[in-house]
Amino acid sequence: MHLMDSVNRITFPNACQLMRWHFHPMGFEATMDAPGSMIARLFDRASGETVIAIAGIPCATVMSLGQVGRVIQAVEDELESFVPPMAWQAQA
Numbered sequence: 001m002h003l004m005d006s007v008n009r010i011t012f013p014n015a016c017q018l019m020r021w022h023f024h025p026m027g028f029e030a031t032m033d034a035p036g037s038m039i040a041r042l043f044d045r046a047s048g049e050t051v052i053a054i055a056g057i058p059c060a061t062v063m064s065l066g067q068v069g070r071v072i073q074a075v076e077d078e079l080e081s082f083v084p085p086m087a088w089q090a091q092a
Contacts, residue, residue: 012038012061015068022072026051030071036060040075054078 010018012032019040020028027043033055041053057074059067 008065009062010065010068012059012063015059015063015071018068019072019075023075030057030059032059032061038071040071042075042079052079052082 016028016030019030022028023042025045027045027048028040029043030038030040033039036058037055038057038059039053039055040057042051043049044051052075054075057071059071063071
């Protein structure tokens with residue numbers, strides 16, 4: 001293994017911290033639901049209400065920065081395509 005390969009790899013908890021910083025001020029949490037996938041949740045930090053939860057995102061216990069970027073992009077893509085329920089739209 002090359003030195004650069006080990007430097008650019010981070011553990012799942014550290015990857016989650018990077019994602020929390022990226023999505024701030026929204027709350028972000030993720031858990032591995034299988035050896036190769038995770039569930040990610042974005043939530044309102046004030047109320048704790050889930051905005052969006054996505055299951056089955058590919059991941060690993062040790063990830064490259066590129067893999068972390070792909071997870072962030074997947075969550076952002078899902079968030080962009082999210083259509084709030086009619087009840088939410090009526091409150092706005």
